[in-house]
Amino acid sequence: MFPCTIGTNAMESILALTSDKAILEEFRGGDNDHAATAFVRKYQNFVYHTALRYLKSEEDAYDASQEVFIKALKGIAAFRAESSLSTWLYRITVNVCTVMRRKDKLRTFFGLETVVPYARSHEVAPDQIVENKDFDDRFRLILDTLPAKQRETFVLRYFEELSYEEISGMLGTSVGGLKANYYQAVKKIAQRMQQGKDDVKV
Amino acid sequence: MSKSKENPTSILSREEVEGSLADFAFGQIEETRHLAMERALPHYPDLQEELEQIRTVFARFDKMEFKADLSLRARSLSVHVHENLARQRERNGMRNHSLKRLLPFGVFAILATLVLPPFDILNYFSDKAATQVSVATAPDRSSDRSAQTTPGIIDLDGLDELIVTTLAQDDLPGMSRELAATALVNGTSFQNDILENESSLTLFDDTEFDDNLFGDFASSAFGPNSGLISDFILPGDFQERELQQLFEELDGNATL
Known part of the structure; x- marks a missing residue:
């Protein structure tokens, strides 16, 4: 069988x-x-x-x-x-x-x-963050600063590639609410990553 | 979701575009929705700018590498989970084994506690003091004869009834039910009395019938009719009176 x-x-x-x-x-x-x-x-x-x-x-x-x-x-x-x-x-x-x-x-x-x-092992002073070229570390740090619901939605959708229905079953949030959370999470990460990059240039 | 309801000509609302923007940027969207997004985005220039920013930032990010980095430690999980499970099974097995060995003893102990006390009447006599305490602390049972007896506790009423019945059957003299109960409650040597009477009766029953022996026994202080014999024999004034009467009769005859 x-x-x-x-x-x-x-x-x-x-x-x-x-x-x-x-x-x-x-x-x-x-x-x-x-x-x-x-x-x-x-x-x-x-x-x-x-x-x-x-x-x-x-x-x-x-x-x-x-x-x-x-x-x-x-x-x-x-x-x-x-x-x-x-x-x-x-x-x-x-x-x-x-x-x-x-x-x-x-x-x-x-x-x-x-x-x-866990975050503290990556936690460094703001000026050090700017100096830190390691993209992954910055990404992780920004991810840790997101509100819990946004972070969970982002990780489950982006990394785990689960459907909104599955995430809804896990987090108990409506599909509409999850889409809004996902958008906010992605927008914040992009803005902060961009901001960090610009700070480095300055 | 409105996959099939998607109108190919309608423009998505701002809210709908925002909800699908991230999925659109990462290519996690269905084809019909993808087309609808492409049509709607030119109507929202700020959202289009955001889309560009998202694509630029996430293009530098290697999702698989990031995941692999995080997952390095998780690789040995299955081995450790199996080890832990095996250890727990072993522990549970040992616990079950000891339980199996101890269970019969436990069951025997419980059964012994529940079953033995009703047959343990003889122990009652040897532990008279304990009975007295229970009598002292127990409520007045004489007013409630129908009250149920707790298993394992000797019912005094039932006990004295049993003893008195035994006495009646053996036809022992001078022992009423009340007397037996009083003797029990007061802790007198009731047991000794029973044994003594019983032994004397046994002596009587087992001895070969002999007039002399019977006479001795009947006239003795231990005999069951000792009271009657002593009533007939013992009063000295009766013999005296009879003798005097005889002497008077003799004297009269002599005078006549």
Whole structure:
């Protein structure tokens, strides 16, 4: 019935599992390890990037991603496919990140740990930003300064190339509202990037 | 969305153009919408300028490289997820294994707690003090005989009834129900009385019938009719009076 019967090379069959439907059928077929590998490989970047945007720390994002996949793999048998796997995973990721952020806040409040946000590793003084020629770093910094809804909409649409309907399912915003957010995000990024470039010239 | 409703001749509103501007700039738009945008943009010069700016800035940006840079760390995720899952399964397995081993003991302990107390009447006697405490703290049960008995707690009313019934069946003398209950409540040596009476009856039953022995036993202080015999024999004035009467009769005869 499915790629596990294609050949002896397990990796081949894992790579062949690309669609959500195929992954879910593999899970129902009983080959859980096989399906789990395909599932994690397909969504690891998506989950990690989402966690990184929320937690602003690579280490925390990595830990959160692991937790997200463990939760997802434990609950995938009960997944009823009423939404897409990406929407379901996004919700789990946001929940896990929210809990982690709350814990971090508590730890910081009680002085147990100093949280070094991801953005801070790229955070430099404004004059240094101007001097910084690294386009990606500036881009990332500008992305971090966007309002959360605009940033999420931009990343999910531009990088993850999800449809407005899928993003709407994840963020709970109407398609019209998402289009407006996306336009505002792209406009701000373009303006600020242009502004930085002009500042360098001056 | 109005994909099929798209009128090829109508001009999109400003709001509609703004909503599709980013997708138009990045080529993430359907063909019909693309055509509609091309027609509408000349009507909004400021939006056209914005479009140029967006295209210029994002042309320098390599989306794939940016994503790849971010994704470097995420590459080993599947391995770590599998390791964590295996560790959790192992832990759960160990927990289930210990649970399986301990479960029978637990079930036995619960059953023992629930089932054994009703048969544990004999222990009641050896723990008289505890019973007295429970009697002292219990509500007046004599007024509520129909009250349900909690499992595991000895019902005093039921117990004294049982004992008194046993006494009646054994035909032991001089022990009323009230007396038995009083003896129990007051903590007298009621148990010893029962045992003593029972042993004497057993002695009587087991002994071969013998007039002399029976007479001895009946006249003894332990015999069941000891009171009657002593009533007949013991009063000394009765013998005296009888003798005097005999002497008087003899004297009279002698006088006559």
